[in-house]
Amino acid sequence: MPTHAAIAILRGLIERAFVVTVEFAASLRRHVQCAPQSVAPGSLRTVLDAALAAAPAELRHYVLDDQGHIRKHVAVFINKTMVLNRQKLDQPLASGDTVLVIQALTGG
Numbered sequence: 001m002p003t004h005a006a007i008a009i010l011r012g013l014i015e016r017a018f019v020v021t022v023e024f025a026a027s028l029r030r031h032v033q034c035a036p037q038s039v040a041p042g043s044l045r046t047v048l049d050a051a052l053a054a055a056p057a058e059l060r061h062y063v064l065d066d067q068g069h070i071r072k073h074v075a076v077f078i079n080k081t082m083v084l085n086r087q088k089l090d091q092p093l094a095s096g097d098t099v100l101v102i103q104a105l106t107g108g
Helices: 004-017 044-054 058-064
Strands: 022-023 037-039 076-078 098-103
Touching: 022 076, 037 044, 044 058, 044 076, 044 098
Parallel strands: 022 098
Antiparallel strands: 022 037, 076 098
16 A cells, blocks of 8 residues: 555656646746746746746746747746747647746846
């Protein structure tokens, strides 16, 4: 018979298998404290919208501009691949995918 700990571990694995995980890098968490979000699969836009809706309201301003596009100084990665088009966010995401949102460094 499985222990309560084993059941909890299995439940966590199953729950993560049916969601997209959205993580915010430390550079953003320095401005707005936000935990990783587990949201339903969908397009990148719907996943970001769901994650930002669950996070503190001011985080949205750091990530998206007034038109809902990824800001110039923010980079978004899907499974370690950078999203190059900041406006067209219709890439489909499946269960198990991971989105990483970071504040891009610029300068010269």
